[in-house]
Amino acid sequence: xxxxxxxLGRLRRASNPGNHPGPDLLTAFAEQALxxxxxxxxxxxxxxxxxxxxxxxxxxxxxxxxQTSLKLFSLRSPIxxxxxxxxxxxxxxxxxxxxxxxxxxxxxxxKAPFSDTKDASQGVDLKTDLTAKLQPQxxxxxxxxxxxxxxxxxxxxxANSRALAVNAEKAGTAKxxxxxxxxxxxxxxxxxxxxxxxxxxxxxxxxxxxxAARTSDEAVMNETVATSASAEVADxxxxxxxxxxxxxxxxxxxxxxxxxxxxxPVTANQMIESRAELNRAVDLTPRWNLSSEGILQRSFxxxxxxxxxxxxxxxxxxxxxxxxxxWVGGNGGSLYHSSDSGQHWTQVKPAVNGSPLTAxxxxxxxxxxxxxxxxxxxxxxxxxxxxxxxxTREK
Amino acid sequence: MPAMAQNGVQSVGVISPELESRMAELxxxxxxxxxxxxxxxxxLNEIGAKYLPPQPSxxxxxxxxxxxxxxxxxxxxxxxxxHERAWEIFMxxxxxxxxxxxxxxxxxxxxxxxLADSIYADLYGTGxxxxxxxxxxxxxxxxxxxxGWLRTVLAQEYVNRYRKQRRLVSLDEExxxxxxxxxxxxxxxxxxxDLRVAAATDEALAALPAEDRFVLASYYxxxxxxxxxxxxxxxxxxxxxxxxxxxxxxxxxxxxATLRRKGMSRRQAEEALQxxxxxxxxxxxxxxxxxxxxxxxxxKKAEAQAGEx
Numbered sequence: 082x083x084x085x086x087x088x089l090g091r092l093r094r095a096s097n098p099g100n101h102p103g104p105d106l107l108t109a110f111a112e113q114a115l116x117x118x119x120x121x122x123x124x125x126x127x128x129x130x131x132x133x134x135x136x137x138x139x140x141x142x143x144x145x146x147x148q149t150s151l152k153l154f155s156l157r158s159p160i161x162x163x164x165x166x167x168x169x170x171x172x173x174x175x176x177x178x179x180x181x182x183x184x185x186x187x188x189x190x191x192k193a194p195f196s197d198t199k200d201a202s203q204g205v206d207l208k209t210d211l212t213a214k215l216q217p218q219x220x221x222x223x224x225x226x227x228x229x230x231x232x233x234x235x236x237x238x239x240a241n242s243r244a245l246a247v248n249a250e251k252a253g254t255a256k257x258x259x260x261x262x263x264x265x266x267x268x269x270x271x272x273x274x275x276x277x278x279x280x281x282x283x284x285x286x287x288x289x290x291x292x293a294a295r296t297s298d299e300a301v302m303n304e305t306v307a308t309s310a311s312a313e314v315a316d317x318x319x320x321x322x323x324x325x326x327x328x329x330x331x332x333x334x335x336x337x338x339x340x341x342x343x344x345x346p347v348t349a350n351q352m353i354e355s356r357a358e359l360n361r362a363v364d365l366t367p368r369w370n371l372s373s374e375g376i377l378q379r380s381f382x383x384x385x386x387x388x389x390x391x392x393x394x395x396x397x398x399x400x401x402x403x404x405x406x407x408w409v410g411g412n413g414g415s416l417y418h419s420s421d422s423g424q425h426w427t428q429v430k431p432a433v434n435g436s437p438l439t440a441x442x443x444x445x446x447x448x449x450x451x452x453x454x455x456x457x458x459x460x461x462x463x464x465x466x467x468x469x470x471x472x473t474r475e476k
Numbered sequence: 477m478p479a480m481a482q483n484g485v486q487s488v489g490v491i492s493p494e495l496e497s498r499m500a501e502l503x504x505x506x507x508x509x510x511x512x513x514x515x516x517x518x519x520l521n522e523i524g525a526k527y528l529p530p531q532p533s534x535x536x537x538x539x540x541x542x543x544x545x546x547x548x549x550x551x552x553x554x555x556x557x558x559h560e561r562a563w564e565i566f567m568x569x570x571x572x573x574x575x576x577x578x579x580x581x582x583x584x585x586x587x588x589x590x591l592a593d594s595i596y597a598d599l600y601g602t603g604x605x606x607x608x609x610x611x612x613x614x615x616x617x618x619x620x621x622x623x624g625w626l627r628t629v630l631a632q633e634y635v636n637r638y639r640k641q642r643r644l645v646s647l648d649e650e651x652x653x654x655x656x657x658x659x660x661x662x663x664x665x666x667x668x669x670d671l672r673v674a675a676a677t678d679e680a681l682a683a684l685p686a687e688d689r690f691v692l693a694s695y696y697x698x699x700x701x702x703x704x705x706x707x708x709x710x711x712x713x714x715x716x717x718x719x720x721x722x723x724x725x726x727x728x729x730x731x732x733a734t735l736r737r738k739g740m741s742r743r744q745a746e747e748a749l750q751x752x753x754x755x756x757x758x759x760x761x762x763x764x765x766x767x768x769x770x771x772x773x774x775x776k777k778a779e780a781q782a783g784e785x
Contacts, residue, residue, distance in 0.1 A: 084724045085731070085749050089696050091677045092689070104628035108620030113629070113710055115619070116536075119527075121686055128689035132635060134698055139581050139631035140624070141707055310606040396547075398569070412547070443568050451662055458565050459508075 094190050101133055102126055111137055112374075142373060367422060369402045369409075379423060389423050401445040401453065408469075410455060411443030418469055420450075431455065431463050431472040436465060438472075498546055506550045510559030519553050523617045549618030554599070556614035570626060571596075577627050581634050591637070595630055621642070671749045676734035680727050688723055695720055 102110075102123050109115045110123045127134050130421040130425065367379045370386060375396030378386040391397070397411035406424050416429045431438040444456030455463040462475045487568030506516050528540055548673075554562030571583070616625050638732035653679065671696065681689060694700040694708070695716075701722075706713040728749065737747035 084696060085677075085728060086693065087673055087677050087749065088681065088692075088727055088731075091674060091681055092693055093697055103615065104625055104632060105615070105617045105619040108543045108624040108628045111708065112624050113619040116539065116543075118529075124686035124690050128686050128693055131693070131698060134690075134694060135635055136628060136631045137708060138698070138700060138704060139634060140627040141704070142624075142627070213628075441565075458568065459565075 099126070099128065107133065107137055107140065111140060367402075369400050369407060369423075371397050371400055371409075375411055377423075391417050391426050392428065398441055398443050399445040399456075401447045403447050404450060406447065406450045406468075408445050408447055408453065410445050412441050412456070414438035414440060414442060415471075416442060416455070429469045431465070431469070433463075433472055433474045438474075500642060502546055502550060505547060506554070509550055509554035509562040509565070510556065511550055511554040511562075515557075516550055516553070519549070524547075526617070527619070544618040545621055546618060548622035549616065552613040552616040552618075552622055555599070556611035556616075558601075558609060558611075570623065573623060574630070577623075577630050581627075581630055591630060591634055595626075595633055598629075598633075670748075672735060672738050672740070673731070676731045678739070679728075679734055680730040683730065684723070684727075688719065691716060691719055692723060 106119065108125055110120060110127075115123060127137065279371055291392070355447065367381055368383060370378045370380065372378055372386075372388070375398065377389045377391050377400060379389050380386045391409060392415065394417045395411055395417070397409050397415075399410050401408045405420060405422040407419040408416070414431070416431060416438070417426045418429050419426045438455070438457065438461075440457035440459040440461065442455050443458050445453065446456075447453035451468050452466050453464070454467070460476070463472050465472050466473070502516075503513060506513060523544070524537070524540065528537060532540070546689070551562055551566060555566050561579060574596065575588065575592045578588040582591050584589035595612075598612040599612075601609040603610050612629065616622060684692075691705055691709075694705045695702070702713045702716045704740075706716045710717070732742070732745045733751055736742060740748065751762075
């Protein structure tokens, strides 16, 4: 709802505001340094005087005032919000993949003795171990993490793989090689997922047949099926073929194709963008500045500045930042150093031959973490080459 | 400490050990700036006399003197008095800032440099009165930061220059800008109820707190953004947004209520409020008088003189 036009007309037609407040009062008003009575008086004038409002507006500092919370972490931006969601999805996928990879590694090491039919009793022992390992605990865990939809999709994928196995058997071994060549060297989640389904089937086969030799054949067949299924998945996405060649794309592609249709809404490109966004957010280096009141400020985006508490009653005049090494100095020779981007501060008291630095520090220049120079209001230059442990003074 | 006058620092020192300790801390600096303690105490007295109410309570006095930027005040006054050491420090601290601020205000490098140079001359005090150099820094009273004060002084100078330049704009330029041949405002005879609406609006506006009127004027007349107003008042942007919404509703409600009290029906009142302001009788002369009747910053020179004194 807007204000009625007559209100604007009458507002413009304000009474004569009288004497303008001087720059002292306007400055104190802008800096919130006026007592209530004076502030009301100045506000009363400003409400009527466009000229003074203009001056107050022009004299407002360029830098935004520090806010209580950084926007970077407030996730107000839709991009960041979606990035966070994407990060969660990526995290879940990576964790699931890691767990699946662990299971398959166990199975791969167990597969060789199984294929060897010489020692049937050893095979039975290993079968028992493997059966124990393939008990539904890890799968149940994954199912609890993933949604019901994911489990359903995995069942469908298992059914597809069985159908593909039949096709593969029909096609013969000659077809295996080109299909295998199309598979990336690293095991993809699609492969892992299907291998897990096959392992489930294997378990059933073990239980029902109990034959080590037969199990060996089954394992070989399963490997073929998994390979062809993976190739099928790669072929089913012709538009993404180029992306699939990119090593960075393998994980997200596989994640979206193998582990779940539930992640399908987040495309590979979106994931890369989200990842780039996150990288940018993580890589942000803080910028340092001093307010007009001599307070140290830090900004991650150059727009919002956050006051960084260093020491009580210290008024700073100069700041230097080299990576995480921050030096800040000010009135009465007060000098503070942080080597962790402002998390912790240590007071440094430069002194030469027992004579401490008492003049105002008006300039700090550090070329690296060790070598630095202070300039003081009495035109002295203090230099250090050991990160402030010892100092030399020059007039 | 020697006995001082009514609003003097001595009395403040008695009730405010904090100020006393600050004065002691400053002693080394004021001496470095070439400003004696007695001289500085006299300056504080003068500032107290200017800003404190006639019979200030001890608490008021204490709070007032505690809020002053004593170190910056000492530096500014020492500069105004022409102490070389103080000027050296001032130059180190503020010269670059002065040019940066001017660049921010003027938005154009040559204009910014000209603006900063002219202010610098004023600060240094190129003119003399009764054999004494008049420095603009003598009017700094430590109410806000010296940097903030420099910003305000630069902004004032910029606005003054703009106004002067506007008076010198040629008719050709005005014609090009469409000012000269702008359509005349229709002058309609004011209807009887217009006056009632205007009076009701004035009444509603007068009932608002000064800060609300400032927000309204900044937003609707000066076209400042919510963020700009919020930064001036040091509140969040959404606070200003909510306040504007609330103000619009409150004003409408109050004006309608006043009009109904004055005998209008609800419908009549609403129709009257919807009427375009251009259809109302507006005294242009009075409107313009706001801009010109008061001498811009008329108290500037008086302050400078006071500072000199």
